[in-house]
Amino acid sequence: MHNRPPVPLIELLPQHLRNRDASEGRALEALMGILAGELAVVERDLDQLYDNWFIESCEPWVIPYLGALIGARPMRSFGAGEVGLRSYIANTLSYRQAKGTAAALEQIARDVTGWPVVAVEFFQKLIWSQHVNHVRPDAPGTASVRDAEAARQSEGAFSAACHSAAAGPADGASGRYAIPHVGLFIWRLDAFPLGFVSNAAAGYVGGLVPRASAIGLGFRHFDPLGADRTLFNRPKADRSVAGRVDIRMVPAPLDRRLLHRDLNRLRDGRPSGWFDEAPVLRIRLGGAEVPPERLHSCNLETRDDGGGNPTWRRPAQAGHVLFDPELGRLALHASDEGKAVETSCAFAAPFAIGGGPYDRSASFAAWREEIFVDGAPAPWVIGVSARAQDQTDDVLQGGVVVASLAEAIVRWNAASNAGTRGLILMLDNGSYAQDLGDAAHIVKIPPGARLAIAAMAWPTVERAGGVIERDLRSLAPMYRRPHIRGDLRIRGAAPGAGQEAGRLILDGVLVEGEVAILAGALGSLDLRHCTIGASAAGLTKGLRVISQNGALAVVVDHSIAGSLALGPAGGGLRVADSIIGEDRDLQADPDLLAVVVDAPSADVDFARSTIFGRTAVRSIEAENSLFLGTARAAQRQRGCMRFSYAPLTSRVPRRYRCQPDMTIAEAEQAAAPSSLSDAEKRRLARSVTPIFTASAFPASAFGQLALAAPDAVAAGAFGGAEMGAGFGAGTPFRRANLTDMLDEYLPFGLVAAPLFQT
Structure with a gap:
């Protein structure tokens, strides 16, 4: 309407x-x-x-009022949780009709938390004599010691094994299987699929390119960086309130044994659960998709070939592919080594940052008007695709599209002038290994020019007469995360009288090398939804300003970077919803961590970010952030730090509701009139030190606060949210919603416990 x-x-x-x-x-x-x-x-x-009369179409502010009309318990919003709470209100009456059932518990838990949830009634998993009128063939009295698959799943949500009765808390391993206990298995990580990209008119566009191992071309990693990363299930949609959640509906890590059995069933002519109409994994070899019957799930651990050289298992037949979802590896037959390989799979992450297949429309909207100016001519545009079928200079046949980012940069440098607005659109999930370090491939930004290098769909439209045009009005920033294997170098030309300095925007790309700003006068640099300086060994590089560029302003938004070395740049730095650096050595002393934010001439604004290292800036504004290393600001009369964590040795301006200061202040107030010793203060500070599930890149849970993290950090940000890059995830609100839901919908006499799987 x-x-x-x-x-x-x-x-x-x-x-x-x-x-x-x-x-x-x-x-x-x-x-x-x-x-x-x-x-x-x-x-x-x-x-x-x-x-606004209908929950499906009403504005967000109306949702609680409609909920009040049917007496639904108020729930807390979490991040983008409006959709989940909308479902909660819409299905409340259905939930009340099904109250007390496991299906209702897991469905409403999913709505109020946004997490996939599987409810398991543990009394159904106990060993007991079965009545002849209630035979349970899927619940044997004893488990087979020969079934390794069943043994691995025995403590999971989808286990068929039965257990003897236990006593203890429901969330403890020893007391889980008791008569009144119900377990809510929860997956906190999201699965982000990177796969085959297609366009209605152009057809197949491209897929993820696995990285060749150092052993040889026949041995590859699914991760384009070459790291061993576990593959995750691509969850199917749950379309029924009354139905139960199965293993294909949760973002769980893939099990090589489950896939092995499933593929064997498929080869025997039986239906497949993992390689159906929505296969969990797809591989293209030499331009053609490998049928599931030729895929083999197995263990590809590195072993000795008998001559002291490392190797993996390899298929015995050409055209067949071995893959290991737990190590993220695949192996080819010797005759297939030279063929192009592309894959479609899913990796996991705790937050939608660092680039990926998620929707980046909000980021695009933030800079779109810089490129598309009302009343001005259309911007200069070029596409980049690794597929020869897409490459053309004919704008009437889907052009202009070139084969590499290197060629796109050369063309931009030749076409750009003062005030030029340009777009370099990377159309696929390919890896671009061209050397961009020489003078010809430095990205040059003339005065007043605006250039965006973005991962985006540029759809084709077929017109009359066989004309194929690309539509700039339908740009879609999703489903893509191209990989740049080299360094990216930028030089901004000095503006003349009455001119502005140029601007460069990177959006949605993975840069394995560094982003280096060469001597010049670049005005601003935006890194949005990017991963900078990543490699299989971790975050080894980052952003570096080499010299000059004194007025350069930098924005790092929803990104991951190894370091930010701004040198003389003094135009300001803003870091929002991002992770900078990593901690691979679990260094306990914050004064010994590496410097990851070095901006001695810049005024820096941190918001909802996690900094794994030391920070050295001119002045600092920080809110809802985590500084794992010592933070030092040269000017402490300016700025403020709010709702953040910073080590006691940090030299920062006034702190407001920060940790560990609040914990120490509360202890001093309780101990008054006595005072705390320095040793007691250090002990209290250690008690609120953030704990992470993983602090090293590229772990799936990189940057995620552990469940054991102190509440002062896990719920110490503004409004009771989580400090750091997980601020927008709303984890404290989701957990509180789950507790409130159990109060209303858990059957009387039962005890439920959340059991987090990731």
Whole structure:
């Protein structure tokens, strides 16, 4: 109803009045145009008022009011949790009808937390004599010691094994299997699929390119960086409130044994659970997709070939592929080594940062007007695709698209002038290994120029006469994360009188090398949803300003970077919803960590970010952030640190509700009039030190606070949210919603416990 066309009021008047108005300067037409605009506002308001009667179409502010009408318990919003809470309100009446069932518990838990949840009634998993009228063939009294697959799943949500009765807390390993206990198995990590990209007119566009191992071309890693990363399930949608959640609906790590058995069933002509209409893994070899019957799940651990050389297992037949989902590896037959390989799979991460297949429309909207200016000519645009079928210079046949980022940079440098607005669109998930370090491939930004290098779909539209055009109005920043294997070098030209400095935007790309700003006068650099300086060994590089560029302003938003070395750049640095650095050695002394933010000339603003290392800046503003290393600001009379964690040895401006300061202040108040010793203060500070599930890149849970993290950090940000890059995830609110839900929907006499799997 919101697309109702505007009413041209002038056309409702008699023709003779319109003719007379036209002869007298169209004053009446102008008046009717103003009235039509106001009428459109009223009609839109009426349409929205009507839509607000329905939970499916109402505005977010209406959701709690509709919930109050049916007596739904108020729940806390979490990040982008409006969709989940909308489902919670919409399904409340259905949940009440099914109250007390395991299906209702797991479905409502999913709605109020946004996490996949599987409810297991542990009394159903106890060994007990079965009645002949209630035979449970899937619940044997004893487990087979020969079934390794069943043994690995025995403590999981989908285990068929039965246990003897236990006593103890429901969330403890020893007391889980008791009669009144219910377990809610929860997966906190999200699965982000990177796969085959297609376009309606152009067909297949490209897929993820696995990295060749140092052993040889026949041995590859699914991760384009070459790291051993576990593959995760691509969850299927849960389309039924009454149905139960199965293993294909949760973002769990893939099990090589499960896939091995499933592929064997498929080869025997039986239906597949993992390689059905939505296969969990796909591989293209030499331009053609490998059928599931030729895929083999196995253990590809490195072993000795008998001559002291490392090797993996290899397929015995050409055209067959061995893969290991737990190590993220695949192996080819010797005759297939030279063929192109592309994959479709899913990796896991705790947050939607660092680039990936998720929707980046909000990021695109933040800089779109810099490139597309109303009333100005269309920007200079070029696409980049590794597929020869897409590459063309003919704009009437899907161009201009080139084969590499290197060629796109050369063309930009040749075409750009002062004030030029340009787009380099990377259209696939390919890896670009061209050397960008020489003078010809330095990205040059003339004065006043604006250039964006972004991972984005640039759809083709087929016109009459076989003309294929690319539509700039339908750019889609999702499903893509191209990989740049080298360094990216940028040089901004000094502006003349009356000119502005140039600007560069990187959005949605993975840069394995460093982003280096060469001597010049670049005005601003935006790193949005990017991963900078990543490699199989970790975050080894980052952003580096080599010299000059004194007025450079840098924005790092929803990104991951190894380090930020701004040198003389003094235009300001803003880091938001990002992770900088890593901690591979679990260094306990914050004064000994590496410097990961070095901006001695810049005023820095941190928001909702995690900094794994030391920080040295001119002045600092920080909110809801975690500084694992010592933070030092040269000017402490400016700025403020709010709702953040920073080690006691940090030299920062005034702190407001920060840790460990609050914990120490509360202890001093409780001990008054006595005072705490320095040793006691250090002990209290250690008690609120953040604990992470993983602090080294590229672990799946990199940057995620552990469940054992102290509440002062896990719920110490503004409004009770989590400090650091997980601020927007809303974990404390999700867990609180889960507790409230159990109070209302858990059957009387039962005890439930959340059992986090990731």
